Amino acid sequence: MEENSQNWVDRLWRAFSSMKMGLALLGIVALVAGIGTLIPQTEQDPQKAQAVGQLWQTLGFTHLYSTVWFRLLLGLLCVNLIVCSIQRFGSIYRQTFKLTPPSNLAKVPKKNSRVVNGDIGTLQKSAQEFLTRKGYRVVLDEQSDQWSFIAAKRRLGYWGSFITHLSFVVLVLGALLGSILGFKGYMMEGAGTTTPIQQIELSKGKVSETFSVRINSAEDRFLSNGERDNWYTDMSILENGQEVARKTLSVNHPFEYKGVTFYQASFSNGAHFTVAMNGQKIPVVLREQGQNYFQAPGTDLYLIATSIMPSSSSQKAVALYQVYKGTGADPVQSGQLTLGQTVDVQSTYKLTLDSYAGFTGLQVKKDPGVAVIWLGCALLVGGLLLAFYWQPIVLSGILKSENNKQGTLTVGAFSGKSTSTTLEALEQFVSSVTK
Known part of the structure; x- marks a missing residue:
């Protein structure tokens, strides 16, 4: 039972650590989000969203970013990025903080390598002086028959892709946090x-x-x-x-x-009114252009304000009103009120304009x-800057003794994305040591 459980864990880990799965999830999220930009969203345009086909509404494309299945997609992508990052963390940490000099020639990079012959003491001293002067972090290994080193600078560049992946995880978590x-x-x-x-x-x-x-x-x-x-x-x-x-x-x-x-x-614009009806005074607040209405209790009379002009230095506040009866399309009464003025509305109630009221x-x-x-966003920018503009430069080599005085120094450079910079550093090293 435990073995089967372990197999399932291993399978899930391998699946989520797969670059193919990450690209597939990213492609699906991009495709779905693209469709979401074409279909009106309820929170932005409810009327147009209601006009979309019923199938799209049922699937949740009119409120895409709050659906459970879209959040699940983002969650799976987030898990994939986390697993990939965890899997790469160990090697990045060793490349940054656990530099190990080569123990034999087979571990010196072959693609970009040079061989220098000369006096053992001079070669060793020149190599160390150059690396120190250029700001490399140097780790040495001295044995009776050989001397080896590994030197690196811009080591934080290794973390560029890791931080970039981490930034996407943080962005997804932020989006989910805001959505939920x-x-x-x-x-x-x-x-x-x-x-x-x-x-x-x-x-x-x-x-x-x-x-x-x-x-x-x-x-x-x-x-x-x-x-x-x-x-x-x-x-x-x-x-x-x-x-x-x-x-x-x-x-x-x-x-x-x-x-x-x-x-x-x-x-x-809006205004405060008082409706006097059946011995009661009812406060009413109306917005202009008929954005709301007042229905007199027990009647089918509807009062709206068509226009409201606030007071100025030259005139008092003025309200234009209309009264509709039932479902009629034409008003049964209309008129104009100034501050404090009272009118009779269909012999049913008295209407008084009390004050201007702005609606916000x-x-x-x-x-x-x-x-x-x-x-x-900050992590994304920092990760991209490290990945593209702070490429690590790593040199490693072995100095083998041919006799008590003469030796052969074999040095190689790890070439990453910035090959030209690495080769230039290698040539500078060889030139300095040769001199």
């Missing part, structure tokens, strides 16, 4: 309103936070020349009814609280994987 623990949503609220964070309109994820958001004011400011300055929202964070944070945000100036970031996304549109996002993704 984060959320993205939207809220459009008027000045003076308080909204629990859990009631915002979500496009993905789930909100675990319990604080509330109060919109103190929302303004669409203009410069003296008539050009728009920016949209500004003065908002507070409330916990247990107490204000714990407050800030004025605007476009490109978000507000972050406990990992949740609020971005200024849109703005709409905020994108709300939490992504705990952002810091991890930035770390992955």
Whole structure:
């Protein structure tokens, strides 16, 4: 039983350490992600996503990046990269920190090698002086009949590909972390309103936070020349009814609280009204262009604000309104209100314009994987720089004695991707020793 279990472990290890599997998984992820860029995603365009064929919706291609099977693909790719990295770690560590001089000529690189004859003492001294002067880390092995060495510099270059592979693992973990623990949503609220964070309109994820958001004011400011300055929202964070944070945000100036970031996304004019009906006064807040409506209780009358103009130095705030009955396409009443003005609506209730109220549109996002993704990007850049611009240079050789004074020095260079640099270092070594 234990032997069978061990065989399965070995098979899985060999499978996930395979470069072919890694390339296959990478190709599948790239193909699926490519399809995802062509198919509208629910979180970006819900209407177009609903128009996609039912088969694609069932397979999850309209919400691709949050599907279990896509996360499983990323997880398998992550496991493959981790196994490959673990398998290579030992050899990279030995190449960097456990340099071993060659014990015989067969272990001196043959492809790029040179032979120098001369006085034993002079050759040995010249070789050591050159390697020390050029900044090589040198490991020596002295025996009665031979002297050998291995010298290396830019040893951190060995870690370039390892760090690059590791960066992809970190990037995948960051993406999964943000997808599983984060959320993205939207809220459009008027000045003076308080909204629990859990009631915002979500496009993905789930909100675990319990604080509330109060919109103190929302303004669409203009410069003296008539050009728009920016949209500004003065908002507070409330916990247990107490204000714990407050800030004025605007476009490109978000507000972050406990990992949740609020971005200024849109703005709409609105107004506070009072409806007097059956001896009661009902507060109503409407947005212009009919973005919301008020239905009088017990009736089929629907009130909307078609246009709202805030007060300025030359005029008071003005609201244009329309009243619809049932499913009728044409309004049964329309008109204009200024601040404090009251009108009768279909002999059913009295409508008064109390004050102007700006509505702010905020994108709300939490992504705990952002810091991890930035770390992955930094590792990727560092790994690529090491891999392509910090190639290790390794020289090794054996000096054998022919008699008490004369000897033969055989030296070779390990040639990696940067062959020209390695050959140049070998030639410099031979030239220095020969002199």
